[in-house]
Amino acid sequence: MSSAAAHLADAPAALCIDLDGTLIHSDLLLESMLLLIKRNPLYLFCLPFWLLKGKAGLKAEIAKRVALNPAALPYNTEFLQWATEQKAAGRSLWLCTASNHRLADAVAAHCALFDGVVASSDTLNMSGSNKARQLAAQFGARRFDYCGNHKIDLQVWRLSKGAVVVNGSAGLQRKAARQTAVLASFPGRQRRLRATIKALRPHQWVKNVLLFIPMAAAHILTSPGALVAGLLAFLSFGLAASSVYLLNDMLDLEADRAHPKKRFRPFAAGDVSLLVGMALTPLLLLASLALTLLLPVEFRLVLIGYYVMTLAYSFGLKRIVMVDTMVLAGLYTIRIVAGASAVDVPLSFWLLLFSIFLFLSLALVKRYAELDGNKRRGKLSAAGRGYLVEDLSLLYSMGVAAGFLCVLVLALYINSPEVTLLYRHPRMIWPLCLLLLYWISRVWMVTHRGDMHDDPVVFALKDPISILVGALCAATVLSAV
Structure with a gap:
């Protein structure tokens, strides 16, 4: 054997690393697709036509139109540390991915x-057999180690010297071992179901208690029909x-991912696949609309209005100063409107x-707490919002004023003729003004001190004084009824 051949035989095999699901806890195609849709929802109608060019063509068309921030991706820190150690030991590392x-x-470049880099061109999707052939041609069959996470990577492991299984199941590891030697494994994250349930935010459903307020105000809350509705x-x-x-x-x-608390949300952290979210989003909406068939048509219209408003908020209104807070206030209030329409009771002007x-x-x-946290x-400024830290004092003034105005409206309502028709002892309601005045003042005091959860509803549910x-x-x- 020549000295050059001996040196080649002794050199460590190139370490080829997959991107999606291996280097990061996410999928770049889905991430870039969401960036594109967020930029302009009308691109949804372009996706099927781009797909006619093949998967590589679809990825290319999306990649041309988005600006990805690689620093914000959810990297697999444990695996990345291992790869860094391999690099320090003198190994050649290659990023081998089906992404554009x-x-x-x-x-x-960020890493x-x-x-x-071995990646998909605008015409060739570098996945499965295509990736296997490319790596074998570039490094030689059985002259590279490959790190992957999916069953499609078995085609690459068939030609690799060794396998590193990342975020793969025990079954995938056994299959990989039948193709080549498994050098290392990095187990996937557990409790996927728990993370998916967390992504649904079931604790936020407590806001829907507002639906029962019109029934309580009309004194029909104990009616079986109204309760079922x-x-x-x-x-x-x-x-x-x-x-x-x-x-x-x-x-x-x-x-x-730039927020100290929100970065732990299931999608941001990569604990739940974006594909799962894309499937569940329309399914949950269809289930919701199916239930409205059992309720008055007015309720269905209000629900559709709520969904349209939330979509508008997600796609852009949240980034417009003050419009975002007005929309948030409207999303709370619309629940009261929906509650009235569900049981067909007139909606009180005072209540609205x-x-x-x-x-x-x-x-x-909510906005003050978020901005104050950024200041600390x-x-x-707040990421994805239009507020600056200089706005804190103004937000505080407006928030306290709005809270006190609601107490004023309540006081005027208690003194109105309508109250005498619904309550036998209307004067007994007056302590409600003092209680509400105290609670609003306390909420803003806690917020001003920096102790407020970024969602005041969650704070109220956990705060013993608020519950009292x-x-x-x-x-x-x-006592007034």
Whole structure:
């Protein structure tokens, strides 16, 4: 054997690393597709036509139109550390992915770890057998180690010297061992079901209790028919809300990953596949609409209006200063409108006005808490929002004013002729003003001190004093009936 051949035989095999599901806990095609749709939802209609060019053509058309931030991707830190150690030991590392070369090059440049990139061109999808042939031609059969995570990678392992199974099941590892030697394995994350349920945000369904307020105000909450209708409306709104939360989280990946708390959300962290989210979003909406067939048509129209409003919020309104808080306040208030339509009771002007001011105050609490958190971390603005830290004092003033205005509306309502028709002891309701005034003041005091959860509803559910105030408010209203 010549000295050159001996040196080649002794040289460590090139380490070829897959991207999707291996280097990152996500899929670049889906990530880039969501970026494109967020930029302009009308691109949805272009996707089927691009797919006619083949999968490589689809990826190319998307990659041409998006600006991916590789620093915001959910990297597999344990595997990345191992790959870095392999690089330090003198191995040649190559990023080998079916993603379009434009996106793959951006990731490779960010990692500053790879000696080269093998990726899909605008006409050839570098996956499965295509990837296997390319790597065998470039490095030689059985002259490279390959790191992958999917059963399609078995075609590459068949020609590789060794296999590194990342985020793969035990079954995949056994199949890989029948193709080549398994050098190492990095187990996948567990509790996928739990993470999926978390992505649905079932705790946020508590907001749908607002649907029962019109029934309580009309004193028909104990009616069996109204109660059944209210429960159906509650479930329908919950499914629709979860559908929106999934979509919103998928569209907000980059901003969530830059947030100290939201980066742990299932999609942002890569704990749940974006494909699962894309499947569940329409299914939950269809289930929600199916339930509306058992309720008055007015409820269905309100629900559709709610969904359209949330879509508009997700696709752009959330980035417009003050419009975002007005929309958030409207999304709370629309639940009260839906509750009235579900049981066909007239909607009180007083109740609507009270709701608008109260929920505007809570929406401003959410924005203030988020912006104040950024200020404490040394940031000058909120990611994905239009607010600056200089707006804090103004947000505080507007939020407190809106909260106090809702108390004023309540006081005027208690003093109106309508109250005497519904309550035998209307004067007994007056302590409600003091309780609400105290609670709003306390919420803003907690927010001002930086102790507010970014969602005031979650805060209220966990805060013992808020729970006590709520119980006292309920007792006050019951004493007046």
